[in-house]
Amino acid sequence: MKKIISALFLLLCLGSVVSYTAVESQAKSTVLEQTTEESLTNEAASRSGYRWRCDSCGYTSEWHAFANTAVKRANEHMSKNPGHIAYTYRV
Numbered sequence: 558m559k560k561i562i563s564a565l566f567l568l569l570c571l572g573s574v575v576s577y578t579a580v581e582s583q584a585k586s587t588v589l590e591q592t593t594e595e596s597l598t599n600e601a602a603s604r605s606g607y608r609w610r611c612d613s614c615g616y617t618s619e620w621h622a623f624a625n626t627a628v629k630r631a632n633e634h635m636s637k638n639p640g641h642i643a644y645t646y647r648v
């Protein structure tokens with residue numbers, strides 16, 4: 558019984574991390590869109606997708622076609638590197 562409770566707790570924790578990342582990306586996307594629009598490369602202009610970035614180590618991810626893939630990778634980065642805050646944004 559105890560195992561089931563801790564598994565549920567873990568799921569709840571993961572869920573809140575995912576929603577936190579989503580909220581964070583929405584908050585930052587407006588600012589980022591303004592800066593990226595000015596420095597759009599041909600590649601970025603032709604491919605609309607998602608990237609995630611970690612402010613703690615300055616890492617910017619590769620391009621992802623789907624938001625959930627980018628969020629998943631960002632979450633993996635945060636669990637591998639405790640204390641790092643990564644957010645997903647649209648490109």
Ligand SMILES: [Zn+2]
Nearest residue numbers: 611613614641
């Ligand atoms: Zn990091």
